[in-house]
Amino acid sequence: MADAVVNFLVENLLQLIKENVKLIGDAKGELENLLKIAQQLKAFLDDAEKYGYTNSEQWKVLVMEIHKTVHRAEDAIDKFLVQAKLHQDKNRIERIFDWPSHLIKVRNLAAEIKGINDQVKELRKNNQALQATPVLDLPKKGEVTQGPSLENDAVVGFDDEANKVIKRLVEGSMESVDIIPVVGTPGLGKTTVARKIYNDSKLTYEFYSIVWVYVGQECKEKDIYLRILKFFKKNIEDHLNDDVDTLAKAIGGYIKKGGRCLIVLHDVWEDKVIDHVMKVFAENKKGHRIMMTTRDLRLAKFANPEPHELKFLKTEERALRGRSDKKDWERVDKNVVQHFGEHTEDSCLKFVKRSYDHLPQEVQMCFLYCGVFPRGFDIPCWKLIRLWIAEGLIKPQPEFTLEEIAEFYFTDLLNRNLVIIMQKRSDGQIKTCRLHDMLYQFCKKEASNKWLFQEPDQSKLDPDTCRRLCIQPSNLSDFLSTTPVAEHVRSFYCFSSKQKPIDLSPNEIKLIHKAFPLMRVLDVESLKFIFSKDFNQLFHLRYIAISGDFKALPPTFGKFWNLQTLILNTSTLEPTLEVKADNGTCYKSCEKDVLAKACNVKKLSIRGQMAVFLGAYKGGINNLEELHCLEHLKLLNDVLFINKTLHLPLAFSKLVRTVKKLTLTNTRFAWSEADKLGMLESLEVRIRILEASVINFPVLRQLVLISCDKLDDVPLELADIPSLQEMRLDNTSKAVKSTKNVRDSKTSKSMKLKLSIFPPENESKVAQ
Template identity: 80%
Template structure:
């Protein structure tokens, strides 16, 4: 595989040139030439991946040269674009631009890239010549291959895990093959658990044959068959030339002669492996079993929809393992117990991390040494790359597609231990150019596929899920975080600057801790090569910097594309208004309006504004309808949008409007924003619902709308609000609907039942009033029902009303006497959560017990716990 970062740089350069050739006037000829040689280089890089010579020393030198040259080319083009934009603003676009110095620079860069092309061609030619030499392969007679493990020592906390898997192996279908996958992130102890189970004496009574096969990344079907065959027949030389079908039949013959067979497949990466191994069980009536370990949840679920997901160690278990590996059979000295538990906690429940850190502590009894390790737990992971943690992470990283490699490394821009909002991560991936467009999919859909892939491979941890099952926040385990930081730094993807000078050839993205920001800005940095500037903080209140310090950020990075500084109190400046390359802006401040100058950011894709103003709305003065790249607009108070200057021309590509004032939802505005998928409207809803100036009727312009929120701001309403009779026709495409403080009568809720695509329905803060609800119709597609702060006392419903309901959430429904017992008859109902809804607890338990009596699972969570031995259940 060619270097992912190099390919990313070249592809982004090609895209930059292609998209902007028309804007640069007389530079077109030079840029066309640069485009041509860059395309040639991309072709040679693809050859490098094909012929596999990217690990040579000559290649490594070339990679550095490519980085530097492509970065300089990018800088030159971006400077051209800024000048062109400035001329355009002065209405002098008709002039013929003549910037001899910059034209010469572009011409020289094209020559440099051509020189690199020649070197790559020579390297390719040399390697092709080497490949022409025939290579004779010999099968080893005694081939024993083993994957990485935590040695054969018993690992603390695995007894319960082993017993659960053994129970599934022993029980289950008696006359067919059953597969039990064990899945988890690198270092969690999958192989160690499999070894523990493989060696368990209980299995020798249950299985006639127990076969261990290490698979790994490169294993072919024939290799797997030969390894299985070796268990039944010591000398397999006669079979080395057999094809896979012959080998499968031979193994099947041995299995048929004996009793139940268990095959343990360690470290499976591809689902084809399962298909291959299933072929050896020609006779399936004995209850044979396959157990497998894998890092990939997709592969695990291909084998069995309910894999065994290996848990993280508890803190006490981590400490016990740490003591075992440091002191052997001895105990931990009392003075080291407290610091030892702190260290164990920082290992994040991953046994491999505990083992590595124990290695750094072994033989050290001085408390100061343990305190030093405590301060540098994460750094210790990077110091042992060759024999432990990061090496195993790299195996997963190398197996990723190039696009996913870049997205994974990019997760390291967030601080360690940071809960990453998935929507923000996806927007940033797109703004950074990490997601490449493909036909039939939006960039957001492609990014979601990539995130799902990383989650399935256990490279990213799910922290919170949304009610519809989508991932809300995620996080990198410290071990994976350290890998991302180390690998990204090696590949010049991003860096955390210190007091040293920024290297213009390598430093393109800066991640700065808020505590270091003032010191950094005091150096008066000036780095036009920087494209992204990040400053994240988990604190709610923005950090105050002086106006001069804020302005330094604008002035220092004139070619910036990504600015994410929500942790700072931001102000606008003249230099900020000239950051024409900005694609992503996330800022906080005391904003009362979005100034007209934002209309000049023609590359802007995502705008996130958090204001502390006391004004009820944020007035948008910028001509946002001219921003043809703008896809997502987020504000923490309702935005008042301007009317489009023209109703003709290209519609906006806005997908998210969160949130807007009701009075902004005029027909011409929504017609221009016809591609919006997520819309949040907040304000006084009476006029809007009453169709004043079209009001709610204008929603019919949004033919792509999937998520809709209506939040009524008025606490005391004299006039009763009503859902329009034609509501379902106006928003017929909606999949997720949230109503807050609208105070409709419960009798009107049936109007929502006609929304044929509605999957998630949330009633918050007295969305409906009254003490009784009995739906007359059904919600045919509804999977999640959420009722919060309701006056509801009595509720009648059955499977007819909610045929596919999966999750029910009741929060602060203090007066609700009971959950309808008939909901127990809904086959799909898997989860119920009750918070501060004490009167209904008894009925909820009855529903749970009824489901259990039918051998159906129901997770019941009650908060605060009331007479529950274990919550959630």
Template identity: 60%
Template sequence: MPGLGKTILARKIYNDPKLSYEFVNILWVYVGTEYKIKDIYLRILKFFTKRIEDHLNDDVDTLAKVISAFISNRGRCLIILDDVWVAEVIDDVKKVFPENKKGHQIVMTTRDRYLATYANTEPHDLKFLNGKESFELLEKRVFSKGGCPDELVNFGKKIAVRCGGVPLNLMVIAGALRGCSTTNDWQIVERNVAQHHYSNYNRDSGVFVEMSYDRLPQEVQTCFLYCGIFPRDFDIPAWKLIRMWIAEGLIKPQQSYTLEEIAEHHLNDLVNRNLVILLQKRSDGQIKTCRLHGMLHEFCRRKAANKWLFQEICTTVDNAVPSIQDSDTCRRLCIQPSTLNDFLSTKPSAEHVRSFYCFSSKQKQTELSRNEIKLLHKAFPLIRVLDVESLKFLFSKDFNQLFHLRYIAISGYIKALHPPLGDFWNLQTLILNTSTSEPTLDVKADIWNMLQLRHLHTNIPAKLPAPATTTGKTSCLQTLSMVAPESCKKNVLAKACLLKKLSIRGQMASFLEPKGGISNLEELKCLEHLKLLNDVLYINKAIHLPPAFFRLVRTVKKLTLVNTRFSWSDANKLAQLEHLEVLKLKENAFIGDSWMPEIGGFSALQMLWIERSDLESWMASSLNFPILRHLVLISCDKLKAVPLGLADIHNFQEMRLDNSKEAVKSAKEIESKKPKFKLTIFPPETDSKDTQ
């Protein structure tokens, strides 16, 4: 991110007198966005000769040779390249060191992780300041050698936290606070931290995010600004953001890639450019949750408003009732739940609006009356995207007329999806969180007639209707999360044959029988993620994985088993899944006290997660898990040791132990044998030397 202190750190290195003992020549070169390699070469050459005019007409190859000759006749050289934006700069500067026998070095600063890892596989990442460090910097910049007055300390700490750990933010705010001596002044600044940042950064686009934004492809620019619809400091689920981008038509089709793959690439691009903060990764390494930094959130809101990308409906300073702008240009509206009742009281009508969002970072849902819900439906008759998960939603007859909807995310006391929903032929994504006490959600709507439906997410198992016919066009469904086992009939899965992600929850005993519903999974030729969650706490008879399990789900890359209580001997059947990369075994997915995998299995497995297991003895080595990278053990308190043979796995990089204290000693032994190995132990041990 801009403002973290990359250039300042590089300057400290550049000005460190100790460097003169290591390097004869120390050069500083600012690159920037509008670079020309000839200009960079001339800046480097200027350090070695004052007769720079003799080389103004030389081409770049000649200049590289001249610089190389100077470097060859001198001692070690350090070149610092500040603010690099393209990989060509790195390659071009390295040309002046054809044979680096003297150990010349290049230091580079960049905002782009792609470039950082291109230059060095392990770049140095600057971290955000914590709350204490932020306040110390703010205090020093405002009061110099004096301390912060006691009556201003609490305001100062709140302001420091709102700067998000970015030193440049703190410097900007410190400038606004100098000369402010009253609590009222500091309170005003605290309320307007984001506005202070934006207005000050706008004076100098060289330090503001505009530079990074301008270098994005136009499609990615729009996707980035769109992130501003979420509230400040909102943890954004990556899968939800990707679904919304697609529903909004922000992702353009490309040959050989699905819309989801293109959108995921855009999100990774934004994270690698440090425009979006990565919060959590999925077990397969992809982004799970992300967030906009406060400074960037303010940029997105303002830039999006200027481009009419979306409008935020807010109460005014005098608490006036919020309203929609007169212009019909803005097609997307977002609003806080606390403002919604006042907004609906105006009985809004806006046919031009295509998207409506109401997000909240609080757990408590906002309740609306049935009449208010009707007003919401009537206000936006042509709406395409509706995300109101923060509300307790009620269906009405007016809702059934919103057949333009492509994306729906709702919550409420919902027992069933009734037939009228089947007329939503444009619907691509349906996310439903119900608070009903019923064990399943009865889907009465003909989802097989909804030919655009790609993703169906429910928080309780859905009971799906049987398709009227298995002939005709197949369903576009890619995600079913989650369904009841009894819904996995042959005709259902044959219709949904393009499924990539399937989550099944319920009583698994009959489903897992050789002639049970699990045999129908062979209809799914594209299945990549499979989750089996057994709801039965006490099982009278042992259940087993069918012998042909590996054949039924041979394409699966990620498998999660929860409370299935298979025998550990059955785990060897999973080893035959030649594409399996992630295996999660949770809440006694397998029972027994020992596991000895067969040699030659799990050839593609990179991540293994074992949680709440009675496992005591586990024998394994590189022969069983040849490319394992990441191991997680949670509440495996009976496991005596992590197999020491795992240390022989070349790719093994990271291990996490939560509440598995018996295995800690062996885990540390593995760590001691592998350089750059990351071991995390929770809870941390009391001895500071052993705390990971």
């Protein structure tokens, strides 16, 4: 496979040129020529992947050259754009004063890329033999690879997991072939569990034939059939030239002669493997079974909607706990070397690399990028997706938004067990995730080797490698004391799990702005931030995440023409501005022309004097009709004592007709406002609600009532909403009885409702 990072770099360069070739008219010809040559390079890279000549030493040298040249091209174009921005209001003569030197750089870069193209051409020419169609990888005479050893050693641990799977294999329908997938994170113990099940004596009484088939990534359909046939017939030389249909029929004949058959498919990577194996069961009336292990949850659910998902071992189940027998340790030593090799750490990373290599190239980049966060860090999923987009990792596709594509990639990583879910939101969406330590180690090492991102030391920042810098807060002062200047750096990260921002001196903060003039991504929420003159010149910023004592956005934010995401955490006691997720704002900023420019915003948090905002100050709440894509609206009234009753406008449902999730904080609306809220046709999730029915909320899934101490009951009609799956009451004691009635009514209609009551009041916290 061609290097994913190289492809990513070249594609980003192409996108950069295409987006800006019209903006710099005086350099249009030079940039168009550079674009043409870069497109040729991309075509050659695609050929490299197609024809497979990426393993030679010559190719590795070329990759290094491509990295350096593309980085220099990015730098030249970005500097070009800064000059254009600084002089866009001046006359033409002043504006092009420095164009000649930039044009020379562009021409030189074009020549360098052309030279790389010529080298790739030569490499392809010298590797014509590799372009032949690959032949089927058949086993040697009388030899069929079966993967990990199946010798009947005592396998300790995973007893409960193995017994659950065995129970499912033994029980169930005798009229059809059942498939029981075992799925789990790489290194979690799928092989151990599979061997334990395969060697369990209980299965020998239940199944006439138990066949072990190691599949792996490269296994072909014919290989699978030959490996199954090897179990029934010791000498398979006569079948090596048979086609797949003949082999499947031969295996089916052997199975038909005996009783129940269990086929264990170990390490499955493709769903077509399941279809292949199903062909051997011509007779389905005996209760045959297929057990498969995989690290891909999507594939497992393809085989069975309810796969067996492996969990991490509990402390009392650790495999070597309490083992004092020398033979046990000798067996461990033998098996560790057998399965992981002499260098356990490196071999574990190679084990993860199998999953990484199987990912599509665009998802490879997204996976490696997860390593920018610290070890053990709970990663907010929305932040990860916004960073992927800002970094250019998500390429546009017809009919899908960038967010939708990013969510698809994230789901792919989840299905492959490459990220772990840590928290979920009230609507069932994933809130935070984390990398397993072994996967995190792989991402850090692989990303560093490919120059994707680095953790800087006190040495000089290499312009060829340091494009994204991740630094721990504890090391930041020492790093800034070196007064770094690195115009090649595009992203700067400083993450911390602490809630309170870290104080740095104003001069140290300003150094960050001055050191990285071409920065695109700045995520320093862990620091107490201040604005500076140099910050105002960071025209390329796409993503800003900062914390500080802010009261308003500086006017200079209007100069950030590439800005996609702004996260502003303010620590002032009476904030006038709050920005979360994609956007947000104070009521004073909700003017019609401002919101019209942000018409695609999906999440909006408004904080301030709600009486003024709802009273249509400068249009106020009426201006929300400009937001055609709004899905989550949060209204936070920060007035401590409310002297005036708040009212929603009669047209509220029309102003926010696309809203799926509504959060109301400290608004203290009168009960009469419930009718207006009930007219929100798209509402799916409600954080604070007064009344609801099947007519008002036909797609309501979660209902959460927080501190509604005056609410006597909830309507029984809620039980008629088919989509309602969960209700939670926090400090809403008067409505507990009616909520239980809703639960009981749904239960009587064979519909499940998860009910949570806090405090529990002599009832379990979660009742079904």
